[in-house]
Amino acid sequence: MAYYVGIDLGGTNIKAGIVTEEGKMLNKQSIKTHAERPMEEIIKDMGELTLKVIEEAGLKVADVTAIGIGSPGTPDNKAGALVYANNLPFNMAPMRRLIREVVDLPVYIDNDANCAGMAEAVAGAAKGIKDSVTITLGTGIGAGVIIGGRIYSGFNQAGSEFGHTVLVSGGLQCSCGRKGCFEKYGSASALVRMTKEAAEANPDSELNKVIEEEGKINAKIAFIAMRRGDKVAAQVIDEYTDYLADGLANAINTFMPEVLVVGGGVCNEGDPLLVPLQEKTMSRPYFGPGVRKTQIKLAEMGNDAGIVGAAMMGKACADDKIDGISSAV
Amino acid sequence: MAYYVGIDLGGTNIKAGIVTEEGKMLNKQSIKTHAERPMEEIIKDMGELTLKVIEEAGLKVADVTAIGIGSPGTPDNKAGALVYANNLPFNMAPMRRLIREVVDLPVYIDNDANCAGMAEAVAGAAKGIKDSVTITLGTGIGAGVIIGGRIYSGFNQAGSEFGHTVLVSGGLQCSCGRKGCFEKYGSASALVRMTKEAAEANPDSELNKVIEEEGKINAKIAFIAMRRGDKVAAQVIDEYTDYLADGLANAINTFMPEVLVVGGGVCNEGDPLLVPLQEKTMSRPYFGPGVRKTQIKLAEMGNDAGIVGAAMMGKACADDKIDGISSAV
Numbered sequence: 001m002a003y004y005v006g007i008d009l010g011g012t013n014i015k016a017g018i019v020t021e022e023g024k025m026l027n028k029q030s031i032k033t034h035a036e037r038p039m040e041e042i043i044k045d046m047g048e049l050t051l052k053v054i055e056e057a058g059l060k061v062a063d064v065t066a067i068g069i070g071s072p073g074t075p076d077n078k079a080g081a082l083v084y085a086n087n088l089p090f091n092m093a094p095m096r097r098l099i100r101e102v103v104d105l106p107v108y109i110d111n112d113a114n115c116a117g118m119a120e121a122v123a124g125a126a127k128g129i130k131d132s133v134t135i136t137l138g139t140g141i142g143a144g145v146i147i148g149g150r151i152y153s154g155f156n157q158a159g160s161e162f163g164h165t166v167l168v169s170g171g172l173q174c175s176c177g178r179k180g181c182f183e184k185y186g187s188a189s190a191l192v193r194m195t196k197e198a199a200e201a202n203p204d205s206e207l208n209k210v211i212e213e214e215g216k217i218n219a220k221i222a223f224i225a226m227r228r229g230d231k232v233a234a235q236v237i238d239e240y241t242d243y244l245a246d247g248l249a250n251a252i253n254t255f256m257p258e259v260l261v262v263g264g265g266v267c268n269e270g271d272p273l274l275v276p277l278q279e280k281t282m283s284r285p286y287f288g289p290g291v292r293k294t295q296i297k298l299a300e301m302g303n304d305a306g307i308v309g310a311a312m313m314g315k316a317c318a319d320d321k322i323d324g325i326s327s328a329v
Numbered sequence: 330m331a332y333y334v335g336i337d338l339g340g341t342n343i344k345a346g347i348v349t350e351e352g353k354m355l356n357k358q359s360i361k362t363h364a365e366r367p368m369e370e371i372i373k374d375m376g377e378l379t380l381k382v383i384e385e386a387g388l389k390v391a392d393v394t395a396i397g398i399g400s401p402g403t404p405d406n407k408a409g410a411l412v413y414a415n416n417l418p419f420n421m422a423p424m425r426r427l428i429r430e431v432v433d434l435p436v437y438i439d440n441d442a443n444c445a446g447m448a449e450a451v452a453g454a455a456k457g458i459k460d461s462v463t464i465t466l467g468t469g470i471g472a473g474v475i476i477g478g479r480i481y482s483g484f485n486q487a488g489s490e491f492g493h494t495v496l497v498s499g500g501l502q503c504s505c506g507r508k509g510c511f512e513k514y515g516s517a518s519a520l521v522r523m524t525k526e527a528a529e530a531n532p533d534s535e536l537n538k539v540i541e542e543e544g545k546i547n548a549k550i551a552f553i554a555m556r557r558g559d560k561v562a563a564q565v566i567d568e569y570t571d572y573l574a575d576g577l578a579n580a581i582n583t584f585m586p587e588v589l590v591v592g593g594g595v596c597n598e599g600d601p602l603l604v605p606l607q608e609k610t611m612s613r614p615y616f617g618p619g620v621r622k623t624q625i626k627l628a629e630m631g632n633d634a635g636i637v638g639a640a641m642m643g644k645a646c647a648d649d650k651i652d653g654i655s656s657a658v
């Protein structure tokens with residue numbers, strides 16, 4: 001049995017776990033990132049967390065084939081570095097070299113949304129499927145494109161930024177500089193914005209009661225109010241799923257994945273989200289008569305997607321005999 | 330030296346040629362499609378045209394490794410069939426079987442826009458580049474996505490329909506059923522529409538004089554009038570390149586190709602199109618600091634792209650030892 005370590009690096013937490021070659025996670029640990037620290041300290045902690053999960057699983061370093069890191073931003077797996085991340089002080093961070101000073105194993109690095117896609121493709125909603133796309137709805141929209149069982153992210157590992165494709169030309173200002181990006185209309189944050197606008201415009205709607213009960217606005221409010229029969233809430237969900245379906249249909253026409261996986265906390269709503277989303281999305285792509293259709297599924301890997309996906313990305317790189325030892329940075 | 334036959338099947342003409350393994354075309358022939366005929370007759374003609382170009386080049390059938398067909402619509406290369414095409418009577422057309430009744434060679438089939446991308450990747454603007462995307466601006470917008478030197482078009486060969494991604498939510502009605510597709514704003518037809526609208530709204534503009542001189546409206550009118558100093562024409566080009574740049578930036582954020590090739594007749598305009606297009610497009614994608622950038626180039630293969638690309642698609646399939654003999658249809 002071969003084992004892999006997956007590290008899920010976030011702005012708030014660093015998580016790591018031992019994962020089998022089938023994508024089963026044996027154990028995991030989490031520490032705070034403290035992103036204000038120098039990158040050397042953060043990366044050293046990633047190495048030490050790796051040693052900890054190896055030991056906890058009753059394994060030795062020699063039992064582990066490779067370490068995979070899923071990180072925000074744009075990685076350079078060849079150089080073993082993180083080129084750039086928005087929310088971490090990691091410009092050209094030599095991750096491979098610094099982690100290998102703590103744990104002497106091959107180290108691979110890819111984007112976190114890509115790793116989430118890998119997790120679904122190995123052990124989740126797209127298990128065993130060669131070509132899949134996983135769209136994760138959160139503060140923004142992440143996309144992980146799996147082609148032939150491998151992550152595809154372009155010549156510079158900066159691709160599959162599907163959240164930053166313009167869907168509404170001249171629309172809302174996006175943090176990326178463009179206007180009308182998909183993530184301004186299809187992310188969980190977009191649903192929160194639509195909920196807030198509808199609640200303000202309709203002071204008597206159930207939306208406002210739910211917001212008061214919950215003590216805050218979040219992506220669940222509209223679903224709760226809709227289940228109580230509120231028409232304004234149903235309109236919010238209708239508007240949100242319209243935009244989301246348009247973005248998903250764009251992803252289907254572009255990639256024609258066998259399975260399109262939709263993930264993120266909002267997917268916990270299940271059928272009230274999935275059913276209209278499937279209906280709306282599947283009426284739009286460009287399938288001619290007789291052409292096989294993409295299946296839309298909800299993500300299954302939940303919070304473990306980051307760790308499992310990073311580990312399975314590491315496995316794929318090791319299987320492909322990519323050099324995870326030499327560092328160009 | 331290995332030789333390949335490329336067949337470029339269109340609604341009006343069938344073209345075929347002999348192509349070397351480096352993507353050099355030795356000769357070509359063209360006949361009318363007469364698309365109103367039964368598919369059996371059309372496909373038989375494709376086989377006979379193949380025999381003709383082989384003979385004309387002084388070769389024998391045994392000198393040819395494979396036949397590649399670039400076709401409109403959605404192919405099924407495994408089945409050796411054309412599943413569906415909008416403008417041809419070819420539902421589940423058993424192309425491989427029928428062509429092999431005339432010429433006993435392996436037969437491969439892919440979409441014409443994908444083949445155009447293959448031509449640019451083997452012998453044109455993206456020569457030697459592993460990951461490229463070719464966007465062809467015509468009546469619609471075709472896209473050919475090359476990943477790792479191979480055509481990528483999804484699990485059902487129906488993908489990379491980038492022209493049918495919504496760019497302007499709720500915008501102009503597209504023939505595909507959706508509203509606001511990229512091809513309604515970025516195709517040569519879109520430029521013609523914008524030219525017509527501007528000419529009608531500005532009866533005194535130079536646009537109208539050029540239309541009268543040319544005897545018709547086409548995609549060149551606005552460029553000609555702009556070169557004569559017409560401000561209305563300059564606005565048309567500005568609006569057109571704005572939308573086009575938005576769609577190209579979407580393609581870059583999605584695929585991050587090393588080279589993005591833009592083709593189609595409108596590209597004969599050269600720098601007056603390319604320079605503003607490069608400036609506008611490159612200011613939009615999501616490149617972080619230090620991340621390598623995509624290059625935008627004009628297509629180089631011109632009218633030969635279809636034949637050369639089909640032949641080189643056939644070569645790639647033969648190199649990959651895909652079965653081009655058995656027919657499932």
